[in-house]
Amino acid sequence: MTIKPGSEEKKWVGQALPRKEEDRLLRGRGRFADDIKLRDMAYLRFVRSPYAHARIISIDTSAAEALAGVVCALTGKEIVSQTQPFIEIGADSKVRDYPFAVSKVRYQGEPVAAVVAESASVADDAAELVHVEYEALEPVVDAEQALEDKSILHEESGTNKIWNGVFEYGDVEKAFQDAASVVHIDRLHFHRFSSTPLENNVVIGEWNQKDDHIYYSCNNSFPSFAIQFLSAHLNVHIDRIRVQTSDIGGSFGIKITNYPQMAVVALASKKAGGRPVKWVETRSEHMTSSAHGNERTFRDTRVALDKNGVITAITSRHIDDCGAYPRYEPLGCVIWSQVFPGVYRFKNARIDFTQTVTNKCPVGPNRGYSRMQHLWFLERVIDICAHHLGIPADEMRMRNYIRPEEFPYTTPNGCVYDSGNYPGMLEVAKQLIGWDEWKKKQDEARKRGRLIGIGIGTTLDSGTNNFGQSQIVNPGAPFSGNSQGANCKLDIYGEVVVAVGSCPQGQGHETTAAQVVADVLNISPDLITVRTGFDTERNVHTGFSGTYASQFAVSGLSAVHGAAQKLKTEMKRLAAFVLETKDDDIEFGVGAQGPELRAKTTGKSINYWGLANIVNVNSAVLPAEMYDITLNCRYIWRAPFKVPDKQRKYGNLTLTYASQLHIAVVEVDCETFIPVILDYVAVDDCGTVINPPIVEGQVYGATAHGIGAALLENCAYDAVGNMLTSTFSDYTPITAVNMPKIKYGHIQTPSPHSYSGAKGMGEGGAAPIHTISAALQDALFSNGIIIEDSFNNADSLFRALVGKEICQAEKLVKLERRAS
Amino acid sequence: MPETIEKIPLKVNVNGKAYARNIEPRMLLVEFLREELDLTGTHVGCDTTYCGACTVLMNGAAVKSCTVFAVQADDAEILTVEGLEKDGQLHPIQKAFGDAYGLQCGYCTPGLLISTYQLLSHNKQPSAKEIGKAIAGNTCRCTGYQNIFKAIQLAAQNKTGA
């Protein structure tokens, strides 16, 4: 069923409506997983490895188990006999992934045992009494070193390499032959960081011994994915695993991969006789062992440019570090190619992509997952070429951008960018920041020796994945397309109730869903109840239900819209029967008796209670041909995808492409080397906007994450795999005093793929990281600096400018000018 | 540690109500509020006194309740987020946060509301710089703080009727 955009009145969609979620959250009445207390609940604490790589010689839990108040203890050896290793997404993967380390540990913080006790503090006491003996092994923390296979993490695999693929399109060799200039960039590096939601992972699990069902209350943000893994791992029928989520304190993708801890909690509950068991992650555990974002190294990059500075070809080797266990990876090996050329027009490229394990925390789909690394790489390429060729940053981009008239635009690898206007966004951004005035100020400041830079960062937020791209990584993977479900019904007393398949963590899904249904039925969103939270037992969902990958506005709301339309059709038929008129005589509105349907010709009406009454408890009134009317409508929205061509690595991998363009003015203090943001603009385009303040709020939030990642936040390891930023005090997530004032701008290029024209947004594409790298390089290029890493702070800028240890353009970049 | 820990008595006033309990001396104030009194609006977000999700008012001063032992609140007056509303009506600060979209997931919100409460009790018209200073110990991962600044300025306006 395709609904043409604009075929119904948009009264509520597009409005700045207050959020339904607000009331309970403001009153402190949110229901977060740790707020849930069950009768007879016990508490679980993990024992974790202090080593990054070591063999487990022995584990002695006897002292812990002897402590008063301890219920039981669990180790890896014990659960291996009860479970299958987790499904691996990679093809022919020999990795054996259990939720505990079994014979060896592979990252600092990996769980080796767990204790369950009557209280959290006794569990803490008991965990200290578990005695583990290790034999240290050689850790490897550098991805390129890992690929040398001198110290192998998974012996069964025989190598640390998880996957390799070459993505090649167009005629690369010819482009380099014809190039007017060629730029070589030796090395670029995107650092490891995490969005660190403020609420840590929490799992309450109960393996009920009476009905052999596993009941979870937790804050996993992609439960349909989790239960597929849990069912196979625990040998439990998927329908016997119920996952319920309620309010979630942020996830940003990090809470997608907590299914190993979910498995342990279930097994612990079973061992404890079926008592509910609660695990509340500490912040230190979260920093060391939940999930980090991908770290990626870019080597031997060669760029071919024509005489106007237009890029014609790029070749590069990309090495992705996924930490100790692939888990949600190696999807990251192909997901970056959703934005293969970024926002640029080049048609020829060869990217050799390798993913490897290292002795670090496993990686998860952190906000901006796998694409932001690639987009940062492309922005570095543009800026490094521009600086070396002497082309101003804005000019360089205008010459290289995909043009607005080229949409829908098919990229070299077959992805279709639905809509966009990058030059338009650049104009808006330049106006908002006062580009010309800043250029003047920059010139004057430079004369006085100040280091001021102006940088542009353009990024894409590709939303609604085609899961068929997993087959590029693993031809046998039984995943493709995308779908989302929703349910819309009139309850027994006529109340409008909507259930969605998402697990919102602050994105306002309850509110936007109500806005959509309100427009369909022509009533106020206040009259619509949207069920909060997610429940696998509600069966509205499909295998892809959850909240991730910037898609709710497209997939979720399209499903809600479809369900509401189905309900509307049924209501109309029923009302026409009751009011003795034709379907097209019926109009929807609100009357003296609440929401109602009215016959235009006679003025007679029936309210929602009346309709629901007939169907639910008064059905003898109904003629047989209306028995199919249930006023309880489920709708599955499916994305119009095909399975990609696995050989050529070609096909449409995402449905919508939101974009953001940021400009930053940054000064590096000559004495303290502290980078300060003097001015900042964020312009976004996510197509039609359902609720403007919700979108604006997420742009600010994504901007803060990006600025934090660029200047403050780094998941750092030392040479032997000790995690150095294991507390917030070391990691320093961005705070109010670190934030510049953001000037916000907005354009709308509607997507043809959603009924409303909206595109998914929310990840933001990490524009600030690209932008700040660009601004810093602009500030320091005349000092011989190029920005080679996505993380920069006073310390690294000092080492670059004074120590000349890093970021030296003459060491990292070579420009070859060819005779034209 | 292995032997049982002697409990000691605590008398404390929370949101206008008096409570008396016997608790382990090592119990933190935030644990007392959440587990003993079932006031789960106050949250825990970190373990090094950084994030401020646990902020409550103790004798009129904002404190991080994860870094105060419950027994230290003996005879004290505590205000948590649950105590801000009156007869079901939102406090002007709560209303301002809602109106200005100053929250998304809501996890940091209770702590921020209390920090704002302290700020506005002492400073009727805080500047942006003063607001920044007042919430420097409250981490938010969703909003990017911009709408929180707007919310606090709105709350200041509403309270002074400006």
Place this chain on the structure above:
Amino acid sequence: MITQIGDEAKLLAGGQSLIPLMKLRFANPRHLVDLNFIPDISYIKEENGALRFGALTRHAEIEDSAIAAKLPIIHDCAAGIADVQVRNRGTIGGSIAEADPSGDWATVLLTQSTEVRCLSPKGERAVPLNQFITDAYTTVLAHDELVSEIRVKIPPKRTGAAYLAFKRAAPVYPTASAAVSVAIEGDVCKEAAIALGCVGLTAIKATAAEAALRGQQLTDKSIAAAAEAARNAADPQPDMRGSAGYKRALVLALVKRAIEIAVRRARGEQVEVSHIYA
């Protein structure tokens, strides 16, 4: 009570350093003696040319105090410690007794004439601050002794002092900090006290830097020389806040700026100072 319990007791004042250590199980005292209920050890007074701070005075109280504001460097310090919530609990006596290498009070008060008054069952004694802290987390306090008061002499006219720090965020310790006090006569520096914070096992009194200023005309050159000497006096450890080389460079910049502000204050100018955040 401390004498009764013996070695296994720790004193609890603000708890903003001790409790985090206990939560991470780096400190596991069997007993805590809570000083917060002792009356009359929280006060701010001016008496006989000195500012007297009761040991349990909270940083926030000092930040808001008009009496304490007579020494602007004291306000610089109090207002810059951590965040509002921590300042509402943390105490000046607790901070000095804890002797954290990154502690702000020790750094600042080393530039002033400061006395730590200590109380034990045997009686009271006064220890100059520069003799009180001997090493990281180590003071001359006996086990049954506690800090009762910090006494800071009000310096003569034509003296100015300032405290500057760079912090990545409010709730964390500075990457480096500099406290400077100068007494001037016209354009000449009569007396100088310079202390460096977070770049050694304790706060460092940069005596060579002081000598580079003392008796000199206050020019860009002499200030630069003092800052350079201060850089050389720093003995930082590399950590997540920065490399050793960077911390030294930062010290130089902070000392230079702190001297400039101290001089302006010595000349009677009201200068507001706040920490630098990344």
